[in-house]
Amino acid sequence: MSGIWLISYLSLWIIVIVLFLVVLTLARQVGLLHGRLRPTGALMANAGPEVGEQAPEINATDLHGQEVSLGSNRGKKTLLVFVSATCRSCDDLVPAVRSIWKSERAALDLLLVGLSGDEIANREFIARHKLGNIPYVLSRSLGLAYRVTSPPYSVLIDEQGVVRAKGVVNHIEHLESLLNAAELGHSSVESFFQAQYDNQSTIATDTT
Structure with missing residues (x-):
């Protein structure tokens, strides 16, 4: 036994x-599979102002009572982040927005744009996520101007008021991809990696 x-x-x-x-x-x-897959950045998925076009000129008053303007020669980049007070993904994105605001505010203006809900709901959204003095505009017309219907979505405007990058954003890597790709002359991180891939393919072809 x-x-x-x-x-x-x-x-x-x-x-x-x-x-x-x-x-x-x-x-x-x-x-190994993770290493072979290229990073996924913010995906462009709307029909708003194209990259390279002048951003719509808009003046508005945010929920803190401050005047904000877009589309003109401001001498500073502006990152628009379209959100909704009832959007679960927007709730998840807020920590990334606060991080960008703290680390980049010296060289970058950040503007949150609420697309839905009334003023009370959006003020509750601001308070719940401790957004402090981050500029926040409740403006469906701004969403229409940029053809944004499904937040969270972000648009980067350069110092001259020209759209430089845009895309769907769900976490901090997406926001950073917009900033980094624009600095390298690309409209999104996808176009950056595509350029790298094309360049490597050209080199491989030349060496064969």
Whole structure:
């Protein structure tokens, strides 16, 4: 009887070791796959002002009582972030917005644009997420001007009031991709990686 128990015990250990090796192999394959996949940045998905076009000139008063203007020569970049007080993804994006506001405000104006809900709902959104003095405009007309219907969405406008990048944003990597791609002369991170891919393909072709 003891011999049967010993065999069972050893068999269980063999199974455990095999399962461990399988999991280790799968983890390695996942790591390799992750390394081969290029990062995903903000996706352009609307028919608003095209990259390179002048942004619509709009003047408005934010919910803090401050005058804001867009589309003119401001001498400073502006990042528009379209949100909704009832949008779950917008709730998830807010920490990223606060982070960008703290780290980039010296060189970048940031404007939150509420697309839905009344003033009370949007003020509750501001208070709930501790947005402080970050400029916040409740403006459906601004959403119409930029053809934004599904927040969260962001548009980067340069110092001369020209649209430089835009895209759907769900987390801080998306916001940063807009800023970084624009600095490198691309409208989105997708176009940046596509340019890299095309360049590598050209080099590979030339060397063959």
